[in-house]
Amino acid sequence: MKNVAYVYHPDYLLHAPPFEHPESPDRLNAINTHLEEVGLFNTLMPVTPDYPDNGDILRVHDPDYLRKLELACRRGDLTLDAEDTYLNKNSYLIALLSAAGAIAGADAVATGKADRAFCAVRPPGHHAARAKGMGFCLLNNAAIAVRSLQALHGVSRVMIIDWDVHHGNGTQSIFWEDPSVFFFSIHENPAFLYPGTGRRWETGNGAGEGTTLNAPMAPGAGDDEYRLVFEQLLAPAAERFRPEFLVLSAGFDPHCDDPLADMQLTDEGFRFLSEFVVALANQYCGGKIVSVLEGGYERESLARCTEIHIRELQKN
């Protein structure tokens, strides 16, 4: 059995919406309660991240944006740029801590303290671009973890697999021209769902042409359709790219019970996706995976599928 790190910090609950909102602290409470109930915690290696150095964040984000975010939180703004992403007084610090969680997971795996890691972090990250937060995301946790792997652990080629139901537009924009990071996203067709990007022909630019791959799915797609895309698009892409490390943007909102989108994945679907990426990691990366929580808003399916996902990460 693989040694899987579970990265969590109780302060993640302090970023809380000022009004009723799907991305709220009880998402993590639901996961933790469930993992406790099924006795999974005893089998995991707990990791509690510390607040990160600014330098870790600046590898991805614009310093002016960080200042703006910090100020907005101090000022007590309820949303970022008066748009749809909420803030409270704690949000800036907790966003840093969320990014630190992804870094801690990457660090545990890169140094061999753990074989794989699941980072139960929030706020989520994959919509956050270099100089702009959006879509419930403030800092791009997965991207920050990738850059820390490259800067501190001598990893050169990383593949990000993003199965959140929304396109990871922030992550895509960050690595758009970067041939060292392969960004794969499978999501509901942007004609129907936020953020409205992630079309088939968005494949990167310049030196990064060909290291972005998008699989937009028609509303109603489920386990079979996802399986096809993983087998026929993702697997050949991984074979061509030969990553040294996999970073997952694991959103559980393509689940059929999730209210925010129109995908029909079942619990079994998430088991398959998890098993599939473990096989990819075993084939190319010595098994190394850092999985970072993104979306997932229906509490029960979120908690169940997180358990299923972690159990697959524990398999050899």
Next chain:
Amino acid sequence: MFVTRRMQRNVVTISPSASLQDARRLMREHTVRQLPVTGEDNKLVGVVSDRDIREAMLPVGLLFGSSEKEMENMLASTPVEKVMTRKVVTATVNDSLEDAITLLHDFRVNSLPVLDDKGGVAGIITRTDVLKAFIEALGVGEISSRLEVVVPDVPGALAGITAIIKTFHVNITSILTTGHTEPDKRAVFFRIATLNVGPIRKALEEAGYEILDPGDFLP
């Protein structure tokens, strides 16, 4: 919106006496598929397209034993006015973008030279320019969510929806309405700048609006 807002103003033109070889070179250099042909005072006398040139080349190409050189000689010695289209569908600087779209569609042409009041070429508008205008108007590629609502075809129906959306403090980046399958109803398509459409959807449903599910459109 007037056609002048969307037309290209730097038009590559050619004179009627220029050769097809010149025309082909200009098209390649500027990656365009047609050139307005202008005489004195920039007056439009015709249009020459890449297709006109191909059709001129065809008979030579079919000759037994014809060579590349013969082809080039033919292109160099044939003036544009010999193959150009003389009856050109045009727009004027006073036309609206809707006029241009209708002309492009009804006359099945790829582009319209846009003429000023004196008949000179002021610009050109192509199908690509029109598609770009549509992409922008639809809000495609802007960070947003789509919301589809069916409303009764009565005055003020839209106002009710936008009033509800307003209470959520989100921007509407595009609105489109079309006829619905039921004759006394219309479908309204919004693009709104938020990920969190659920509560808006719920509020609209509670107010009695019918929300279309993306799945409703699947074959």
